[in-house]
Amino acid sequence: MREITLSQAVNEAxxxxxxxxxxVFIIGExxxxxxTPFKVLxxxxxxxxxxxxxxxxxxxxxxxxxxxxxxxxxSRPVVDLMFGDFIYLxxxxxxxxxxxxxxxxGGKLNVPLVLRTxxxxxxRSAAQHSQSLHAxxxxxxxxxxxxxxxxxxxxxxxxxxxxxxNPVVIFEDKLMYNDKAPVPEDEFLIPFGEANIKREGSxxxxxxxxxxxQVCEAAADILAKEKIAAEVIDPRTVVPLDEAAxxxxxxxxxxxxVVDEGHxxxxxxxxxxSRINEKAFYHLDAPVLRMGAMDVPVPFSPALEDITVPTPExxxxxxxxxxxxxxxxxx
Amino acid sequence: xxxxxxxxxLGMAQDTGLIVSWFKSPGDAVKSGDALxxxxxxxxxxxxxxxxxxxxxxxxxxxxxEVPVGNVxxxxxxxxEDSANxxxxxxxxxxxxxxxxxxxxxxxxxxGAxxxxxxLGMVQDTGLIVAWHKSPGDAVASADILxxxxxxxxxxxxxxGHxxxxxxxxxxAGEEAPVGDVIAIISAGKPDAxxxxxxxxxxSQKAAARQPAQDGGAKIxxxxxxxxxxxxxxxxxxxxxxxxxxxxxSPKVRRLALERGLDLNRLVEAGHPQPxxxxxxxxxxxxxxxxxxxxxAAQSRRLTADLPSxxxxxxxxxxxxxxGLEDAPALLAGLAGGSLRRDHATIAVESFGQTRTFAVPAxxxxxxxxxxxxxxxxxxxxxxRLSQISSVALGAEDTPVLTLTRAGDGLSITLECxxxxxxxxxxxxxxxxxxxxxxxxxxxLL
Numbered sequence: 001m002r003e004i005t006l007s008q009a010v011n012e013a014x015x016x017x018x019x020x021x022x023x024v025f026i027i028g029e030x031x032x033x034x035x036t037p038f039k040v041l042x043x044x045x046x047x048x049x050x051x052x053x054x055x056x057x058x059x060x061x062x063x064x065x066x067x068x069x070x071x072x073x074x075s076r077p078v079v080d081l082m083f084g085d086f087i088y089l090x091x092x093x094x095x096x097x098x099x100x101x102x103x104x105x106g107g108k109l110n111v112p113l114v115l116r117t118x119x120x121x122x123x124r125s126a127a128q129h130s131q132s133l134h135a136x137x138x139x140x141x142x143x144x145x146x147x148x149x150x151x152x153x154x155x156x157x158x159x160x161x162x163x164x165x166n167p168v169v170i171f172e173d174k175l176m177y178n179d180k181a182p183v184p185e186d187e188f189l190i191p192f193g194e195a196n197i198k199r200e201g202s203x204x205x206x207x208x209x210x211x212x213x214q215v216c217e218a219a220a221d222i223l224a225k226e227k228i229a230a231e232v233i234d235p236r237t238v239v240p241l242d243e244a245a246x247x248x249x250x251x252x253x254x255x256x257x258v259v260d261e262g263h264x265x266x267x268x269x270x271x272x273x274s275r276i277n278e279k280a281f282y283h284l285d286a287p288v289l290r291m292g293a294m295d296v297p298v299p300f301s302p303a304l305e306d307i308t309v310p311t312p313e314x315x316x317x318x319x320x321x322x323x324x325x326x327x328x329x330x331x
Numbered sequence: 332x333x334x335x336x337x338x339x340x341l342g343m344a345q346d347t348g349l350i351v352s353w354f355k356s357p358g359d360a361v362k363s364g365d366a367l368x369x370x371x372x373x374x375x376x377x378x379x380x381x382x383x384x385x386x387x388x389x390x391x392x393x394x395x396x397e398v399p400v401g402n403v404x405x406x407x408x409x410x411x412e413d414s415a416n417x418x419x420x421x422x423x424x425x426x427x428x429x430x431x432x433x434x435x436x437x438x439x440x441x442x443g444a445x446x447x448x449x450x451l452g453m454v455q456d457t458g459l460i461v462a463w464h465k466s467p468g469d470a471v472a473s474a475d476i477l478x479x480x481x482x483x484x485x486x487x488x489x490x491x492g493h494x495x496x497x498x499x500x501x502x503x504a505g506e507e508a509p510v511g512d513v514i515a516i517i518s519a520g521k522p523d524a525x526x527x528x529x530x531x532x533x534x535s536q537k538a539a540a541r542q543p544a545q546d547g548g549a550k551i552x553x554x555x556x557x558x559x560x561x562x563x564x565x566x567x568x569x570x571x572x573x574x575x576x577x578x579x580x581s582p583k584v585r586r587l588a589l590e591r592g593l594d595l596n597r598l599v600e601a602g603h604p605q606p607x608x609x610x611x612x613x614x615x616x617x618x619x620x621x622x623x624x625x626x627x628a629a630q631s632r633r634l635t636a637d638l639p640s641x642x643x644x645x646x647x648x649x650x651x652x653x654x655g656l657e658d659a660p661a662l663l664a665g666l667a668g669g670s671l672r673r674d675h676a677t678i679a680v681e682s683f684g685q686t687r688t689f690a691v692p693a694x695x696x697x698x699x700x701x702x703x704x705x706x707x708x709x710x711x712x713x714x715x716r717l718s719q720i721s722s723v724a725l726g727a728e729d730t731p732v733l734t735l736t737r738a739g740d741g742l743s744i745t746l747e748c749x750x751x752x753x754x755x756x757x758x759x760x761x762x763x764x765x766x767x768x769x770x771x772x773x774x775x776l777l
Contacts, residue, residue: 254609284581284583285582327606
């Protein structure tokens, strides 16, 4: 199968959906000629014109509000938010309007809107351009949250998101834009709420999201050399969450580590760990561990920044502790 | 001095560029600004202009070649002839060993304050030097504009930041320098031999001359952080039962123990270290099923009967003489079996370390036979009359035990058993019956 970058995969997904459905349009800062700072959208304005690839002034609340209104009145906007950190600027448009319009209108209005943005640290972009804020969005009923872990997921989830009649937020990891993965030439969609078992194993389950899937796979490689068979699962969407697949694996291996790049406290890892505790408690042979980013503003210093994010070595070390029966948080 | 033509970075995230075609041939005269070749990246196709007037020479990459960004692919020379030392001056492959000449230049860099390419944008990897406002050897003040830099967002003038003289310019106008790289050196005194060169020179020897400060952008190798975590001392497992009596065990092992009717307390009593996990179920299953002594002691029974005289010795002599029953242990087994008041009983008689087991039917003493091997013993009779032992309290054993000891001219009989062997009433009845038979053996015959 051919291999393409995550950037190309997103670009293809958008182009295919814009050709298929003329109500789909892109709006945001630097999306047209600039093709975004990460060059993800390059070439789209040439094919679809500035009427469907709309450059806006620097005004996130403004263009997000425009997009919500357009979605309510028959369009399918794909909003480009240059950095995930800017989501704070559009919280009202996203969480009070887009998420609730269907409910508040008694089902008369839909908001088929996709918000494309990013997450991920270790790009030396400092505390205000390095955050992973997907947990904020996942907390709000009415919003779906997709976290592609490779070019394949990026394309399949994007196409599904555009066809969804509800608001969907897709967070791409900004360090993965140049990472290549096999992506079929033929059209395909990835349904929401369907986890992907990246690797089967019987001893411990590593649940990873976004780029942490790769961290979990690298940890599984390390553990395999020590005869520890780790199962790696990528939920792909956290809302909706494929709880059944996660619980099935937890019951099988009895040990689980959840790895996500959002801050560890009050985040995605806590939510998933909690569901496993509630619903697979009597199958657990060890506490479910969370591994998120440190609860600090992302440092600009490269040496400091790198230790705030889970690494394969750190995941493997925690897995060893769970396997050995060591008490990690002894009373 | 020839100008180098390098593969430009056209995108933020671009590693290589594909040369689609050359617009000029080797030896052609070119003017600054002429389109030299067309390059394609994964994002765009673009024409690259000649950086200076001269002749195109030393072309290192043909159309169709994919060249790493920053590599020198040709020279703009003063004559149409290829220079002989192209491979030394500007290797086409940045990974090839640096030549002696640039190394010499590197070591010859003048001392002074370093000026680096500043980061002007959030997602900026390199900056394009539009123009130098000072030349090598020029005097500069800190606030003087040293150069002009362009990113994809803006163009900006950068101040020297130090007073002194321009001792070295390490990049040429038109070149892109990575953010954080040293591009100029300002010395305190007037330099004897100011240096001017291009980035391509530096690129060719980065491996040898790179400074630690320039490595700031590299991710710390994960291996660097791992040992600290590996070295974390492991918590010593709790070897003894906790003072509060709680058992540290996983939800899974608790469920498994419950499903299998196993008691985790027995792991605690066996001294097996906590916390318990599913694997410890195997240990629990392998523990012997005999209850621990302390538990048995609490639930055992012990009764004693004292007889003023031993009637059995006379009885045994009488039985041997009149009935031909010469096996005294069998007679004891018969008396004991009769005391149980069962149709059939298997009685073990221990005497002087020897154990014989008898099948005792209800009825005459002559019907007693050795028991079949493997038959479960109902009662053990331990005959210690000929020993010095006067009293026993051995605790419950596998079967109820009747122990005969000497007490002056008479006998002492002790019954010990676990509570589940005999009820209190059964135990009392057994000892009463047996003591009566030993005192008056003929009563058994009645």
